[in-house]
Amino acid sequence: MKNDRKKFYTELERLCRTPEISILKSFTQHKGTPTFVHCRNVAVYSFHLAEKLGWKIDEISLAKGAMLHDYYLYTVAEKQKETNLSDYRHGITHPQLSLENASKVFQLTPKEKNIIRSHMWPLTLFHIPASKEAWLVCLADTYCAIREMLGDKEELDPEIHSAWIRNYAKRKVQHALSFT
């Protein structure tokens, strides 16, 4: 059975227009990437990956879980300055905080709760992704975070990521060779 692309993107756009999700535009992470842009990137890549792998997923839960996975509602750099929050501490605490915040404004299914709570696995040892949707968000999150930390601050396009990986690898090899 095929995934319903229209259903996924309709739900994603609907969520992005809500004030509860729009609030993510006020916060940044990964060297200045707006949390809204990051969550949208993770949603788009999670769906893209599901298509590539041929995995049948729940379109609504994937869109919702991805958009809410980082719903911790602060700017990481500011919080770190104010409270001496280390990267590690932020890494292990924000999934639970995101789940608590998201539960206050959205009705979440057990699957959606697990997507949010387990997205930093294996850092969050006992909170393991328990569905295809949770694994997709966990993987897409890592990939998008790396891209964003390497300088991509705008919305990522899954259709061009293979070319980006090739070009990045090429640049790295050329850089390495220039030292030999």
Ligand SMILES: [Fe+2]
């Ligand atoms: Fe996160």
Ligand SMILES: [Fe+2]
């Ligand atoms: Fe994230």
